[in-house]
Amino acid sequence: MNLAELAERAARQLPPPDGSGSQYVRPLPKLGVLRHHRPTSFEAAVYEPVVILVLQGRKETVLGAESYPMGAGECLLVSHDLPVIARVEQAPYLALLFDVDLDMLRSLYDEIAESASSTTEPRPLSVHACEASLVDALARYVALAGTRTDAAVLGPLIAREIHYRLATAAMGGMLRMLARHDSHASAIARAIAQLRHDFRTSIAIPELARSVGMSPSSFHKHFKAITALSPLQFQKELRLLEARRLLRAGAASVSDAAFDVGYESATQFSREYTRKFGAPPKQDMPRSSSTPAV
Structure with a gap:
């Protein structure tokens, strides 16, 4: 199956356009289909382990100081939970997202051990042209959507194959x-x-370093190599992202959001929030229901 055919099959999993800027569905375990109808500005998020196959359009993801643009036929592979910013550069944008399952990956260790000597530098986030064998496996997995018995029987087998393809690919070092x-x-x-x-x-x-069996110096070195942040910076990212979620949902005031995510000072929270997102936290709160529609 070529990329255009896979894009058509993936698009059939989505509901008809409803006027919103994006649509996202999960037709099968581990599988998501995402479509953006318009380019977007940069948004901060935490990417969990995933492989993203772009079927149409272009997207840019930034981790630390490095930018990772990707277009149709390319895969973004993420090995760890990573705080990134990302935007859709060219729309319509259509992509498959397949969750990486660490337990399933480890169940394949004996099979993939022979590939562990690859000279490719292991990276926590990378973009590569998607190999034909991986595209084929993903296409067969998407084809199971709507076939309850086939999905139950064949889905786990193809999911295991996808993990094998990822781990043995050039980009699979991490x-x-x-x-x-x-x-x-x-x-x-x-x-x-x-x-x-x-x-x-x-x-x-x-203490966190010791709990995972590492010395503090080694822990800092390897943590930053993978996440592009120190552990405390990573924690701050998590706090600010959760606060933004609370504010956008109308679930908390600025001060309540600050204290809920662990800040002791609302002033410090507002300062760091503004530095991170380019606007004060009040800007992300929904308008009052008394505000007249225009």
């Missing part, structure tokens, strides 16, 4: 490291999981 429980990549993944669970509380970084 996934091969994650397949090992005793690797630095796995230790940092465990630390990130702890930070995401406990981001509201003060965290002693030396």
